[in-house]
Amino acid sequence: MIDPRDELLHEFKRSEDWIERYSLNIVDKKARVYGFVDINFMFHQRKTEYIWALYCNDNLYTYTNLTDLDSKPNQKLFSDGRIKYKILSPREKVEVNLKNDVMNAGLTLSGAYPVYVFPLSATAPERGPAPERVVELWERYEQRCKVSGSVTFTKGERKGTSKRIECMGMRKHSWGLRSPDGMSCYSWITIQFRDMAMDLTYMELDGRPYSGGFISRRSGNIPIVEVEMELVSLSKDNSSLISTEFSYRDAQDDRDLIVSRRLHSLEMSVPRHRKGKFVRLRAFSDFTIIGTNKKGVGMEDHYISFERLRKID
Structure with missing residues (x-):
């Protein structure tokens, strides 16, 4: 409350x-x-x-x-x-x-x-x-x-x-x-399903991952205690998001993988001193929870350095 x-x-x-x-x-x-x-x-x-x-x-x-x-x-x-x-x-x-x-x-x-x-x-x-x-x-x-x-x-x-x-x-x-100088990536994802909503938040500060989120139902909220960034796929010129994959574990120890497929993608501005080093993309996407095949639609916002992008398999 x-x-x-x-x-x-x-x-x-x-x-x-x-x-x-x-x-x-x-x-x-x-x-x-x-x-x-x-x-x-x-x-x-x-x-x-x-x-x-x-x-x-x-x-x-x-x-x-x-x-x-x-x-x-x-x-x-x-x-x-x-x-x-x-x-x-x-x-x-x-x-x-x-x-x-x-x-x-x-x-x-x-x-x-x-x-x-x-x-x-x-x-x-x-x-x-x-x-x-x-x-x-x-x-x-x-x-x-x-x-x-x-x-x-x-x-x-x-x-x-x-x-x-x-x-x-x-x-x-x-x-x-905020702590922008030590941040190499920040992802915020919100998804609307028929009977619930989800938030996944993932960031890296000084090379260390921090994450969280929640699953929201009419009866209440379940915290998400861990999120991992598995894949962020961009267009060749890095101006548009294509798809993402994030795994998560909630407070009840349930684990799963969420995959997105872009519907629309919009390039956002980045701080002046980070131009050419970072990209920020906001997209509306279809989402699927792989383990249950539950499907939803939502928004994802990704701010990530090109150096960090190169490290994603």
Whole structure:
């Protein structure tokens, strides 16, 4: 259970590594609509970054804006005029409105399953001569949500037409100190199945793996205690994701392998000092749990160095 105040914007520490972020993603395979929204509060730079992207009938629509930071702690509404994110009821309901020059979308996300609060630390297991190591992490929680709303086209051939959205999605809120300099890869995967959702998170800091996640059902959440990156396959020019494979072990000691096949892939920006050394790709994919042949659809976000990519068999 989270404190309702943790749904709101937090007081920040004066560090360039302190970032607060609201994220959500939706996957409506029937309507052929897939999308995400990120709002990043970069307090040290006194900037707020607004990003959204929607695939609709295989066409990509995007929006990005960097504004001066004018938000305050405990605020419930964030907007730059083209993105509006409003917390209607903590733990229960969020309203999001998106606009660009071609379309607008109105979405309501209602909490469907219990919120999962991630541990504040992660452990790299003992491997050979390297002892077990624990690192402190940023605070984070996620929740499977029911999504309802519509997309309306305001320009072009589809002007005046609308598409209804009724699907599942995931919302995430995180805040705290990040450790980007020692990070060689970071993968975040969320998957929607008919009767459950999954999160897999994998990262490497200073050469050591840290991972976690959860399996979410209406009755509650089961932690995922270990994730391993088995395969990340990219196009020849590294601009598009093709497929991935991640194995996992949950708190009940059940183990399995999850394989993805891309539906849509979008190249994301990386920090200026990491251009040419890292790639970040966000994709909407079909997923299969190999052991049970359970199939779902979701979003995967991979930030990885080219050096680390070369080490993947």
